Amino acid sequence: MSFCLMAFDAIAAPQFYEDFLEWFSAQTEWTEERDYDSLDGTTEPLAAWFMEMKETFPPMNGPYYLGDDKSFADEETEQCLTDYAIASGLIYGSFAWSVAEEAAETAAKLAAKHQVALFNPQTGDLIHCDSMVLGAMRTERHDDKIVAWEQIEREILTLDSPERGRSHRDNAFITIFFKNNRTDEQFMQCIPDYPQQPGFFQRLFGAKKNTAPAIASYTVEVGTGEKIYSTQVPTKEHVQQLLHAYYTSRQLPDTTSWQDTGII
Secondary structure, three states: OOEEEEEEOOOOOOOEHHHHHHHHHHHOOOOOOOOOOOOOOOOHHHHHHHHHHHHHOOEOOOOOOOOHHHHOOOHHHHHHOEEEEEOOOEEEEEEOHHHHHHHHHHHHHHHHHHOOEEEEOOOOEEEOOOOOEEEEEEEOOEEEEEOOHHHHHHHHHOOOOOOOOOOOOOOOOEEEEEEOOOOOOOEEEEEEOOOOOOOHHHHHHOOOOOOOOOOOOEEEEEEOOOOEEEEEEOOHHHHHHHHHHHHHHOOOOOOOOOEEOOOO
16 A cells, blocks of 8 residues: 545635545546646646655656656665656645655645645645635544544444443543634534442442443533533434534534523
């Protein structure tokens, strides 16, 4: 396998991360009627990015191929050989893993210089793409990260796992919000409603310590930037419905019937 990076025209790409991933998948089916080794038909910023990238990471084929003598003159040059696919709105590079770190640093530096965006398919990270609305998630297990809905759904499905939490002091949670949506202070969050902890004698003579807590409901909270509202739902399926509606619409739910927590 190779280490891959994609430079692309941020204006031509969809402006919501989930749509962008679908666009990326469709674009890399390589269905354009064009020569994917040629710069003809691609944008000037992408062409300029490529022309500098190839100075350090020369292409292994096409009109800019250095030829066998130069390409395989030494091990260092051979390791830097890169398989590029040049489309009208993107350039996809497949690099050797041995040069992954250097390739990522060089690609990012040149992306900033030529004002193109950069996508890392291995991590899902975007660089120099401030116009795109990014869905983000935070849980008790990790800090903020950009995610697609499938990743959020997986976290919801394990909210009641005892490995993630057993009490309100040691609890699981999931928070989702958007970046670059002019709604950075808004969020939705879900926390399991853990049963009351047993007293001393219950712990001594009652259920085994490793017994998983029975989650009867979930508290869903909405932060508007001014107040936090909450409601209880009985199942993870209800949690999925609420969070999915927010994620796809990028609009907070109607909280008219929700409890005003008074937190500002």
